Every structure is written in C-alpha cells, then in structure tokens.
Amino acid sequence: MVTLFVLLKRKVSLSEGIGLSFFMAFFEIGFLLLGSGLFSSKPSPLDAMNLFAIGLILVGSFLNTGSELQRHIWKKDPLNKGRLYTHGLFSKSMHINYLGDSILFTGWAMLAACVFAFFIPLLITGLFIFYHIPALDDYLKDHYGAQFDSYSKKTAKFIPYLY
DSSP states (O other): OHIIIIIOSSOOOHHHHHHHHHHHHHHHHHHHHHHTTTTSSSOOOOOHHHHHHHHHHHHHHIIIIIHHHHHHHHHTSGGGTTOOOOOGGGGTBTTHHHHHHHHHHHHHHHHHTOGGGGHHHHHHHHHIIIIIHHHHHHHHHHHHTHHHHHHHHHSBSSSTTTO
C-alpha cells in the first residue's frame, strides 16, 4: 500500500486504489482465517517453519517496498527525467518488486498452515509471469526504447541469475 499511495510516480486512480486495497485485504484476511484453523481441527504452533515463513514475509516486503523506495528516490532527481531506472535491487531483476510479492505471499501461505493457502502465491506468481510482466515490458520498451533493450539483455526478468 505504501508503494501504491506514496512511491508510485504516476497518479493512481480512485478505482485502482480501492480495487488494490480490497484485493490485498481479501488475501490478508484469507490468510488469517486459514491460519486460525478454519480448515483444520487445531491451529499450528509457532515453530522453525513459522519463523522461516516470517523471514520470507520480511524478505519479500523488503524486495518489494525497498526496490520501489530506491526507484522513487532516484526518480526525484531531475537529472534522471526520461531515463529508465536500472540500479539498486532492479539491477538484479527487472521485476524484483513482483518477486518480493511472490515471496511474501508464500510466507503468508506457510503461516496459514493450510495447503489451500498456496493457491494464492501460485496465482499471483502466474499472473506476474504471464500477464503483468509481459504487459509492463511492452510498455517499457515503447517508452524507453534502446534503454530498455539494453537493460533487458543483461538483467534477469524475475528471479535474479535464473529467469
């Protein structure tokens, strides 16, 4: 939500803001209900797996919000107007912010301790890879041209050093 309402350079429409707020609330409340034992007879105890899940949430949140904060600070410099941001965490992955979301939702699914919860990070990751990333890449190529071509040739698309 910080990224949506504070760090994004573009203006966010009221409908987009409300839609994404409800989208996020739906998943967060869903994870809480699943973690409360909604589909099991007992809630899961806090153990090493839960601590690992909390670590994933923290790492994912850092990758998402940290990368957007880096870009936000860079874009505020007038010397960078019209230039594609390729530094910081975005030097490791073109869509490191999306990877962060996938990681943090995987952590939430683990905390929920319900196999059904893993549908959420799988859905989100699939939407990123097959829908959002191709659309954003098309926009960036149109907007930045050769800058984007150079960046996309030397930078992983989603997972650093892999894809």
